[in-house]
Amino acid sequence: DSGVTQTPKHLIxxxxxxxxxxxxxxxxDLSVYWYQxxxxxxxxxxxxxxxxxxxxxxxxxxxxxxQQFPDLHSELNLSSLELGxxxxxxxASSAEVRTDLTGELFFGEGSRLTVL
Amino acid sequence: QQQVKQSPQSLIVQKGGISIINxxxxxxxxxxxxxYQQFPGKGPALLIAIRPDVSEKKEGRFTISFNxxxxxxxxxxxxxxxGDSATYFCAAxxxxxxxxxxxxxxxxxx
Numbered sequence: 699d700s701g702v703t704q705t706p707k708h709l710i711x712x713x714x715x716x717x718x719x720x721x722x723x724x725x726x727d728l729s730v731y732w733y734q735x736x737x738x739x740x741x742x743x744x745x746x747x748x749x750x751x752x753x754x755x756x757x758x759x760x761x762x763x764x765q766q767f768p769d770l771h772s773e774l775n776l777s778s779l780e781l782g783x784x785x786x787x788x789x790a791s792s793a794e795v796r797t798d799l800t801g802e803l804f805f806g807e808g809s810r811l812t813v814l
Numbered sequence: 815q816q817q818v819k820q821s822p823q824s825l826i827v828q829k830g831g832i833s834i835i836n837x838x839x840x841x842x843x844x845x846x847x848x849x850y851q852q853f854p855g856k857g858p859a860l861l862i863a864i865r866p867d868v869s870e871k872k873e874g875r876f877t878i879s880f881n882x883x884x885x886x887x888x889x890x891x892x893x894x895x896x897g898d899s900a901t902y903f904c905a906a907x908x909x910x911x912x913x914x915x916x917x918x919x920x921x922x923x924x
Contacts, residue, residue, distance in 0.1 A: 700859065733914075738916075740820075740914055740916030741858070743911055743913065746910070753910060754910040754911050788858075790857070802860045802863075803860070803912065804859075805857025805858050805859065806857050807855065807856055807857050808857055
């Protein structure tokens with residue numbers, strides 16, 4: 699158990715809809731990362747937050763947004779969903795703000811999104 | 815330049831054999847190279863990592879070999895076991911991001 703909790707585990711929705719994925723990081727971790735995992739693209743970095751502030755952005759679509767709340771949990775909002783958004787969405791947390799210090803991210807078990 | 819290229823995409827090895835997964839990067843700003851292991855239904859977990867000032871790091875049956883001049887690094891799993899069957903991701907890290915390879919699905923035949 700990594701200590702990172704993601705909900706929901708599975709989500710099925712229709713194109714055009716909006717969903718929110720939730721992540722609770724490990725106790726004490728200030729950094730939260732969101733990744734999208736698909737079969738052909740591997741793990742794609744979306745966005746990082748550190749202590750409530752956006753820290754780094756990756757290949758995140760404009761239809762997607764995220765935030766980190768004062769209690770350090772994070773939410774990833776996906777809107778105007780398309781079939782291609784079907785994927786596993788992982789949240790990871792780290793004690794460090796910099797990823798080159800230890801490089802260890804603790805991943806949750808993911809939220810599997812299916813868009814029909 | 816932000817890419818990490820990983821090969822092969824899938825690998826089948828006999829029990830007791832050596833599994834080898836290769837990765838290459840281009841951006842010399844990367845300065846930390848972790849490998850993650852992912853079992854079905856689970857998130858990736860850190861397996862072993864290396865910094866570019868070291869050419870090799872060994873932890874049990876797992877070894878990273880690093881070639882800084884070639885910008886390549888590889889994971890060797892000695893005496894591969896069925897329990898090693900998983901997806902392996904190499905990654906390259908800099909100050910503000912970790913970039914993952916596309917993964918290698920490893921299957922160890924009993």
